[in-house]
Amino acid sequence: MTRKAIIVGAGIGGLAVAVGLRRAGWSVTVLEQAPELQELGAGWSFAPNAVRAADALGVGERFREVSVPTAAGSTLRIPNGDYLMRFQPGRDTPLLANHRADLQRVLADQLPADVVRTGARVTAVDQSGQTASVTYETSAGTRTAEGDLLVGADGIRSAVRRAVWPDAPGPVFQRILCWRGVTEPGFAWPDGGPGGFQTWGRGARFGAHPLTGGRVFWFLTVRQEQPGVRYGDNLAEVRRRVGAWHDPIPALLTATPPTAVLCHDIFDLDPLQTFVNGRVALLGDAAHAMTPFLAQGACQALEDATSLSAELDRASDLPAALVRYDGDRRARTQMVARMARQDPKVSLSTSPLTYGLMTRLTRLVGGGIANRKAARLWEWSPPITSAS
Template sequence: MTQRAAAIVGGGIGGLAAAVALHRRGWRVEVLERAREFTEIGAGISLWPNALRALDALGLAGAVRALGTVEATGGVRDRRGRWLSRTDNAELARRFGHPLVVLHRADLLRVLTDALPAESLRSGSEVVTVRGDGHRSVVVHREGETRPDLVVGADGLRSAVRRALWPAAAGPRYAGYTAWRTVTEPLAEPPREGAATWGRGARFGYTALPGGRMYCFATASLPAGAASGTSEHAELLGRFGSWPDPIPALLAAVPATAVLRHDLYDLPPLPSFVRGRVALVGDAAHAMTPNLGQGACQALEDAVTLAHCLDATPDVAAALRSYDGLRRPRTQAIARRSARLGAVGQLSWPPAVLLRDTAARLTPTRATLRAMTPVLGWTVPGDPVTR
């Protein structure tokens, strides 16, 4: 039997996970990444139980957990630092089979790349376009053309694959707020609990990474493309330096060149994630705001589900239609939920902020966990990948 070939456009989390899933099911995979290296810099990532379940299916959950940190508790605070809600990670693991694990994005990418043959990874290969050609698609990149059995568009928010094959689809839309992300230097006494602090039109969160470092993230409601006139580090200090402890101490431990600032966007719903023998995964299909911490988690789910559907039938087009039916309703619902949570978190009118904080304080923890079941309770289609 002829080995089937897949071209993965984009070497981020979703693309690499799709490549691992297909490789372990016997496909010949080629990951085409525009950057010169397969890496990510500067920020942490939260992997919820559903993501760890997907990594279990890839045989990688143990390696990822070994590189991450599991905090005992986390929660939400108000602008004065008072707790509004708390979540016990042990209870999360009891309900959903895995805890919340936090690690550096670069570490997760390293685990994924290490699971692939070196010849599958083609950095510095920018894809120009993708076009249909009978029963196969043609991927045009700087070094020439590739004609695989399957094309996976995993090239992010501003996907070239999506632009080529979904030309009428609406482009990314600004969420209304900007985000800062950074990682501190190692701290002698890092906070024992992670937290997201809600202010008026602004939020600041932090969670532990291995080695005494902390991953910090912040948002503020600003016009798209707004320039501060100062460095990202100075802007972050100016906006959040007087927030409640331990935020000032965390910011004091942030290197001046280690702050990333990005306007946040999501993607209007697509009518389909597939075109013939081309499938979109991750942000290329359903870019969402980070309020639920589900962007990478959903990309991992995509990868495992895509491989399962392709394993179920030799008809690639039929498999992709099945993938679309499984993934599009779920991911678009989660994207809408994340957008709603972001709108609540960014409230700035004082009466609305008071109402929001009061509602959070009065909501029982068990109700919060129960509300997260549709997201965190996802199960892997079929059996885990064991080949």
């Protein structure tokens, strides 16, 4: 008999686990609160561990088609344009950058049209019997969905986590504000060389990655003591803060439509005691939301999806498989989240002394430090499954 999973959330983690579970022979239904799968968000970058996860899920080729190599992980500058570290072929590994909407489309295209139900807001979870069920609201009224497994992949403010882990602490503001933008198509890097860089200012970090179609994704993170601070014109505020920094930052901002700039407070989660409760499992930001400073949030969600799908591939004992998933993923993801929380305490410090020491040390030994940190993050291989 075909086993059925209910997945809450149609972000990257939710769609990825839907793809993985279908490859493992499961029937899946994905409930998404948004009225449609919109092209929201901006860009991001993916390390080799995420690419291996995409390969394991059977979407690696399409993943690469919508991605562009970026040198931003190993090209570090300061606002006047001087280099702290430059990408070196053969020493440094390029990341792959893509637009969130493009990756979401790649994953959604692997699923039958009736799998994802949009406009479905989950209001209750129950697992009192031999199945797990959710109640959700739609424009047509209240509905229920039932399955052998419920996966909470519904983000940092997860309704599933609140329902099943009611005593778990909520999101933690990390005193960081982030702007993200995407340029119009056709942007050309000044020297025609490989694109991508990060620039470290005191209490501010700017980064940029090339995307397909001649677009560029950029971000600016700054220290912000209180959440909820907003500006009437986000692009003008970013230009005020970094518009005088080195090229091509001014050109990137000029090439960005004001409507393409997003502004968000940065939250993460304190560690959970477990990602599993009965027939319910959490993954991605619902389980271990982290700051973006290691570029690992979506990478870890893809790892989660791969691991959970592998554990459930022909598993005869569902509770035991979920316990294995929890044991496999919790230690690693919480280590990465801890590193991501610690990083901006130094790299986004407003202290002149800390900034001076950080930039001098990076200039002297940055490549070695970066490669050692990368080894801890990237040395992950997907489990073997029947679909491998």
